[in-house]
Amino acid sequence: DQQVKQNSPSLSVQEGRISILNCDYTNSMFDYFLWYKKYPAEGPTFLISISSIKDKNEDGRFTVFLNKSAKHLSLHIVPSQPGDSAVYFCAATHFNDMRFGAGTRLTVKP
Amino acid sequence: DAMVIQNPRYQVTQFGKPVTLSCSQTLNHNVMYWYQQKSSQAPKLLFHYYDKDFNNEADTPDNFQSRRPNTSFCFLDIRSPGLGDAAMYLCATSSNQGATNEKLFFGSGTQLSVL
Numbered sequence: 001d002q003q004v005k006q007n008s009p010s011l012s013v014q015e016g017r018i019s020i021l022n023c024d025y026t027n028s029m030f031d032y033f034l035w036y037k038k039y040p041a042e043g044p045t046f047l048i049s050i051s052s053i054k055d056k057n058e059d060g061r062f063t064v065f066l067n068k069s070a071k072h073l074s075l076h077i078v079p080s081q082p083g084d085s086a087v088y089f090c091a092a093t094h095f096n097d098m099r100f101g102a103g104t105r106l107t108v109k110p
Numbered sequence: 111d112a113m114v115i116q117n118p119r120y121q122v123t124q125f126g127k128p129v130t131l132s133c134s135q136t137l138n139h140n141v142m143y144w145y146q147q148k149s150s151q152a153p154k155l156l157f158h159y160y161d162k163d164f165n166n167e168a169d170t171p172d173n174f175q176s177r178r179p180n181t182s183f184c185f186l187d188i189r190s191p192g193l194g195d196a197a198m199y200l201c202a203t204s205s206n207q208g209a210t211n212e213k214l215f216f217g218s219g220t221q222l223s224v225l
Contacts, residue, residue, distance in 0.1 A: 002152065009150065034213055043114070043200060043216030044153075089153070091214075095206075098143075098214060100152040 003027045004092050006101035014109055019077040021104045023090030026071065030092035030099075033066060035075050038087045038103070047088070048075070080108045113137070116201050116217035123191050124225055131186040131220045133201030142184040143214065144176060145200040153200055159184060160206070188222075196224045 005024045013019045021035075031052040036044035050057040050064045050073065057064050063076045077084055085108050090101040114135045123129040133142065140161050145153040157166045159178045173195070175187040188195055198221050202214040 004152065036214075036216075041218065043116075043202075043218045044214075045216070046213040049213060093212075098155070100145075102150060102152040 002102075003030075004090055004099045004101040006090055006104050008104050009102070010105040010107070012107045012109060013080050015082055016079045019075075019080045019084065019106055019108065021075040021077075021088050021090075021106065023073050023075075023101055024071055025073075025092045025099075027092070027094070027099075028071070029094045032093045033064070033073050034091045034093070034098075035062075035064060036089040036091060036100075038089065044089055077106075080106075082108050082110050084108050114201055114203055114215050114217040116199075116220050118220060119218065120221050120223070122223045122225060123188075125193065126190045129188050129191055129222070131188075131199050131201075131222070133184045133186070133217055134182050135184075135201075135203045135215075136182070137203055137205070137215060138181060139203035139205045139215070140181070141204045141206045141212075142178060143202040143204075144174075144184070144186050145202065147198045147200060147219075148196075156186070191222070191224045193224050196222055198222075 034049040035047040037047045038044040048062045050066050066073045087103040087105050089103045117132045143158040144156045147153040156170045177185045198219045200219045201217045204212040204214050206212045
């Protein structure tokens with residue numbers, strides 16, 4: 001069963017604009033949420049996270065929003081840069097059990 | 111730099127021929143994970159070690175086994191690979207101290223092909 005879903009396989013935005021990547025989850029036991037970024041031929045690397053007790057976490061150009069009632073989180077990248085082009089995985093965890101979405105391929109066009 | 115290293119980067123095996131994938135880490139993390147990722151799908155957790163304690167996912171086939179001889183190394187053994195086992199295999203670690211808010215550190219993965 002897919003407990004974490006990223007319904008958009010791909011997203012294309014213009015450089016300088018905002019990128020919004022979405023993620024939905026079904027398991028209410030999840031209490032920590034993360035975004036990972038993956039370049040070709042590399043493993044995923046941690047980008048940003050948020051605890052279930054918060055609704056927003058910001059780190060430079062990256063902001064993650066959490067809506068617990070909707071079981072929805074989103075990653076905002078402002079402004080988007082060509083170097084942000086990668087696959088972004090949403091993940092949700094409870095203790096040692098981390099589940100991933102299928103990823104969204106972001107392309108930022110110059 | 112401390113890191114998670116997977117060898118080999120690409121592995122080709124024959125249908126039914128046992129294969130072993132390797133993972134090592136210099137982070138001294140106590141938790142190690144193996145994920146299977148097929149094209150355009152979510153990474154799927156196969157099993158993880160919390161120190162020496164092995165935790166198998168309920169839906170991980172018996173064909174998949176793992177060994178962790180020490181803190182630094184973890185192996186994934188596929189006893190009789192089938193065509194459906196062709197995938198990217200990702201090793202990850204975390205310094206889980208019992209808290210839930212731990213991020214994973216991934217290796218670059220091993221792309222397994224089954225002929």
